Amino acid sequence: MSSNLVKGSAILTIGLFLSKALGLLYLVPFYAIVGEETIALYQYAYVPYNIALAIAISGAPLAISKFVSKYNALGDYATGRKMLKSGMMIMVVTGFLSFLVLYFSAEPLAKLVRKSDEQVFTVDEIASVIRWVSYALLVVPLMSIVRGFLQGNQKMMPTSVSQLVEQIVRIVVVLVGAFIVVNFMHESPVIAVNFAVFAAFIGALAGLAVLYKYWKSYKPEFDHLLANSPPASDVSIKDMYTEVLAYIVPFVLVGVINPLYQFVDMITFNGAMKSIGLSSVSDTYLGMLNMLTHKFVMIPVMVATGFSMALIPVITGYYSKNNQKGITRSLDQTYQIVLFLTIPMVIGLMALSNEIYYSLYGKSEMGAEILASYAPVAVLFGLYTVTAAILQGIDRHKWIVFTSLLGLLFKLALNIPLIKLFETNGAIIATAIGYSIAVGINILIIKKTLGYKSQMVYRRLILIGLLNVVMLISVVVTLKGLTAISPADGKLHALLYVIICALVGAAIYSYLSLKTGLAQKLFGDRLTRLTNKLGLGR
Structure with missing residues (x-):
C-alpha cells in the first residue's frame, strides 16, 4: 500500500473516530437532560436531514476528490481549480433548495411517522424538529466541496480537523442550550430538542471557518502549482459537469444509503408495531435503534469510511495509469486492515452490550438486546463503504447504483413482515439482508473487473x-x-x-x-x- 494511502487513511480515520466518539459521548449528558422518551424525537429530525444533506452535497467531497485527483495525476492543476470555483456556486444553490424542500416537507413527513394516538409525540412536535435542523443545509454543502478539493490534493488534515471542530461546537451548543432551556428557562424537553437540532447549523459555521483558515495556508502552494500548470484542459463547463455527474449518483447513494435504510424504519416501524399492539413503546424502541444504539454501531464503520475516503483518489491514480500491481496491493491491504480493526470492535460491543448500555444510558434489557443484535451489521456497513469506494475508483458507477437500490428494495420489502415477527430485531435482520446482497454483488464485480484474486x-x-x-x-x-x-x-x-x-x-x-x-x-x-x-x- 502506498504511504499516501496509509497516511491519508490514518488522518481521516483518527478524525472520524474522534468525531464519532464525541457524537456518541455527548448523548450521555443529553439523555440525562431530556430523558429516554424525548431523546427519541431527536432521531426523527436527523434521519430526513441526513438524506437531504446527502442529496444537497450530491457526493461532492468524494466526487470532487476523484475529479481533482484524476487531473492532478495528468499534471493539469488548472482544471481542478476551475471545478472548485463553479462548484462552490452550485453548492450554495443546492444547499438553499434542499433547505426549502426539507423545511416545507416537515409536516408531511411527520404525518408519515405518527401512526397512532398512543405514540409519544404529536405531528407538530415531529415537524418542528425537522424544520429546525434544516437550517444546517444552508452551510454544509459549501463546506463539502472545499473538503473534496483538498482531499483530491492529498490534503486530508483539513477534513479531519474541520469535522472535529464542527462536532465539538455542535455538542457544546446542544448540551449548554438544552441545559439552559430545561433547568433555567423551565421549558419542556421537547423545546430543548428543537434547540439541540439547530446546533447543527452553528457547528457547520465553525467547520467552515476552519476550512477557510486551512485554505489560506495552502493557497500559496496551490497557486504555485497552478502557475506552473499547462492551461486547463479543453473541457467545457458542460463537459466537466457531465463527467462529475457520472460520479455523483453513486457517490450520493453511498452517502445516503444508510440514512435511507433508517428512513425505511422511520416510516414503517411504527405502523408495523401498531399492528402487533406495541404502539405505546414504538417511539422509544425506534429511538434506541436509530439513535442510541446506531451511534455505537457506526464507531467501527468509521474505520472503513476513513479508508474509503483516502482510497478513492489513490485507486483512481493507479487506474488512470493502468497500474494493476498498485491496485491489487491497495485492495489487499485495505480489506485486511478494515476487517482487522472492525471485527474486534463489533465483538466487544456484543460481549459487553449490557454493561455499555447501562453505563452510558441506564439499565435496559431491550436497549442492550438491540445493541447486541445490531452490532454485527457494522461489518456489513464497513464492507459496503469500502467496496463501493473501490467500484467508484475503477469507474463502475452503474453497478453501485444497481446494488445499492437492490439492497434497499429488499429492506423495504422485508421490513414490515420481519418487524411483525421479531419486533425491533426484524428491522435489524432486514437491514443485514439488504447490505449482504449489495456487498456480495460489489465483491463479485470487483473480482471480475480487475481479475482480483x-x-x-x-x-x-x-x-x-x-x-x-x-x-x-x-x-x-x-x-x-x-x-x-x-x-x-x-x-x-x-x-x-x-x-x-x-x-x-x-x-x-x-x-x-x-x-x-x-x-x-x-x-x-x-x-x-x-x-x-x-x-x-x-
Whole structure:
C-alpha cells in the first residue's frame, strides 16, 4: 500500500473516530437532560436531514476528490481549480433548495411517522424538529466541496480537523442550550430538542471557518502549482459537469444509503408495531435503534469510511495509469486492515452490550438486546463503504447504483413482515439482508473487473477470526469473573467493568497480532522496527 494511502487513511480515520466518539459521548449528558422518551424525537429530525444533506452535497467531497485527483495525476492543476470555483456556486444553490424542500416537507413527513394516538409525540412536535435542523443545509454543502478539493490534493488534515471542530461546537451548543432551556428557562424537553437540532447549523459555521483558515495556508502552494500548470484542459463547463455527474449518483447513494435504510424504519416501524399492539413503546424502541444504539454501531464503520475516503483518489491514480500491481496491493491491504480493526470492535460491543448500555444510558434489557443484535451489521456497513469506494475508483458507477437500490428494495420489502415477527430485531435482520446482497454483488464485480484474486486475504481472515475468538473468550471470562465478585449496581460500576474488559481484550488481541506478525504485515516497516526493538516480533 502506498504511504499516501496509509497516511491519508490514518488522518481521516483518527478524525472520524474522534468525531464519532464525541457524537456518541455527548448523548450521555443529553439523555440525562431530556430523558429516554424525548431523546427519541431527536432521531426523527436527523434521519430526513441526513438524506437531504446527502442529496444537497450530491457526493461532492468524494466526487470532487476523484475529479481533482484524476487531473492532478495528468499534471493539469488548472482544471481542478476551475471545478472548485463553479462548484462552490452550485453548492450554495443546492444547499438553499434542499433547505426549502426539507423545511416545507416537515409536516408531511411527520404525518408519515405518527401512526397512532398512543405514540409519544404529536405531528407538530415531529415537524418542528425537522424544520429546525434544516437550517444546517444552508452551510454544509459549501463546506463539502472545499473538503473534496483538498482531499483530491492529498490534503486530508483539513477534513479531519474541520469535522472535529464542527462536532465539538455542535455538542457544546446542544448540551449548554438544552441545559439552559430545561433547568433555567423551565421549558419542556421537547423545546430543548428543537434547540439541540439547530446546533447543527452553528457547528457547520465553525467547520467552515476552519476550512477557510486551512485554505489560506495552502493557497500559496496551490497557486504555485497552478502557475506552473499547462492551461486547463479543453473541457467545457458542460463537459466537466457531465463527467462529475457520472460520479455523483453513486457517490450520493453511498452517502445516503444508510440514512435511507433508517428512513425505511422511520416510516414503517411504527405502523408495523401498531399492528402487533406495541404502539405505546414504538417511539422509544425506534429511538434506541436509530439513535442510541446506531451511534455505537457506526464507531467501527468509521474505520472503513476513513479508508474509503483516502482510497478513492489513490485507486483512481493507479487506474488512470493502468497500474494493476498498485491496485491489487491497495485492495489487499485495505480489506485486511478494515476487517482487522472492525471485527474486534463489533465483538466487544456484543460481549459487553449490557454493561455499555447501562453505563452510558441506564439499565435496559431491550436497549442492550438491540445493541447486541445490531452490532454485527457494522461489518456489513464497513464492507459496503469500502467496496463501493473501490467500484467508484475503477469507474463502475452503474453497478453501485444497481446494488445499492437492490439492497434497499429488499429492506423495504422485508421490513414490515420481519418487524411483525421479531419486533425491533426484524428491522435489524432486514437491514443485514439488504447490505449482504449489495456487498456480495460489489465483491463479485470487483473480482471480475480487475481479475482480483488473493488467497492471502482469505488466509489472513482466518487468522483474524482465530485471534478474535481468543479475545472474546478472554473478555467473557473476565466479565463473568468480575460479576461473580460483585454484580454491576450502578453506571460507574458498569463503566469500570467495560473499561477493564476492553483493556484485557485489546491487550490480548494486540499481543497476539504482534506475536504472529499480522500487525507488522498490515501496518508496515515502522511497526516492524518498533516491535523488533520491544522483542515482540516473530
